[in-house]
Amino acid sequence: MNKMNLEIGTPPVDEDAIALEGVFEEARIERLSPVFGASITGVDLSRPLTAEQQVWFRNFLTRYKVIAIRDQDIGHEALERFASYFGEPYTHPMAAAVGQTSAVNELRADEKSTAAFGETWHADMTSEESPPTVTMLRLAVLPPHGGGDTLFADTVTAYERLSAPLKAFLGGLTARHNSGIFSEKYGASGNLPEAIHPVIKNHPISGLPTLFVNTRFTKSIVELGQGESRAVLEYLFHYIAETPDFQLRFRWSKDTLLVWDNRSTQHCAIFDYWPHTRVGYRVTLYEPKTA
Ligand SMILES: O=C(O)CCC(=O)C(=O)O
Ligand SMILES: [Fe+2]
Known part of the structure; x- marks a missing residue:
């Protein structure tokens, strides 16, 4: 089996395709x-x-969508180098407001925080014309009594499990995404990105259809009336947030670097650890690199 057969244009899902032999002899996957x-x-x-x-x-990422790389006590330079294997660093349009000063963005919540970053179900920045493709986060400080888990939903499987008539209906629709959340939360004004994406969007590498609407950025379905749009989106948001069968709850360990495919998953950060401190370092990428 050719280890590289998941690259662009071929369907992803053969486990032999990510065999470790000859690539990482000491590694183990769970x-x-x-x-x-x-x-x-x-x-x-x-x-x-x-x-x-x-x-x-x-x-490995295309196949599993969320990958946890354990025991990476690495600095920003190594994090940026690893990130560069997946794409170009993405700068948040509200960089200053969300505390981003370089490609590596500190994510911190502590006793002064009233909220944590990413507390609603979302994929990152789908209000962009070309949304980020991959995000990675390394946790350096964990709350002492646990908590601060991150929930993920697999939006390929979410799509797959819809009924055939609903799939057919959604297949013809597009949705408006905007960054209103940043004006609401951070008082941002000016030129925040907005975009229209298909409701069912094919993953560019695997070719698999994904359910591409999220509570944070998706505002309406272009082809439907207002009430219809609201009802359909409401259903889809609930479906993603409330179907544990295609979700996982990731429990962090210190120095785990978590990488998620922003095109085939959504996530939701849990802020249950206040007044304790949780600190992570995050890099967001866009534009997939091909081999
Ligand atoms: O802190 C987390 O677990 C995730 C936060 C988030 O939404 C993100 O980094 O994109
Ligand atoms: Fe996020």
């Missing part, structure tokens, strides 16, 4: 759920990866 998600131990991101290892990681 599933995070039967549906999606995997963790890997025994790799070291403090050093550059070979071209073959980079392709392997991209395939």
Whole structure:
């Protein structure tokens, strides 16, 4: 089996395609759920990866959608280097307001926080014409009594499990996404991105259809009347948020680097640890690199 057969244009889902032999001899993979998600131990991101290892990681991500790379006590430079294997760093349009000063963005919540970043179900910045493709987050400080888990939903499986008539109906629709959340939450004004995306969007690498609407950015369905749009979106938002069968709850460990495919998943951060501190370092990428 060719280890690289998940790259652009081929369907992803053969486990042999991400065999570790000859690429990472010391590594071990464990599933995070039967549906999606995997963790890997025994790799070291403090050093550059070979071209073959980079392709392997991209395939691993496409296949599992959320990957946890354990025990990465790495600095920002190594984080940025690993991130560069997945795309170009994305700068948030509200960079200053969300505390971003470089490609690596500190995510911090502590006793002074009234909210944490990403507390509603969303994919990152779908209000962009080309939304981020991959996001990675390394947690450096964990709350002492647990908490601060992150929920994920697999939006390929969410689509797959809809009935055929609903799939056919949604297949012809597009939706408006905007960044209103930033004016509401951060008082932002000016040119915030907005975009129209198909409600069912094919993943650019796997080709698989995904359910591409989210509570944070999706405002209406272009082809429907206002009431119809509201009802359909309401149903889809609830369906994604309330179907545990295609969700996982990720429990962090210190120095885990979590990478998610922003095109085939949604996530929701849980802020249950106040007044304790949780600190992470985050890099967001756009424009997939091909091998
Ligand atoms: O803090 C988290 O677990 C995730 C926050 C979030 O939504 C993000 O980093 O995109
Ligand atoms: Fe997010």
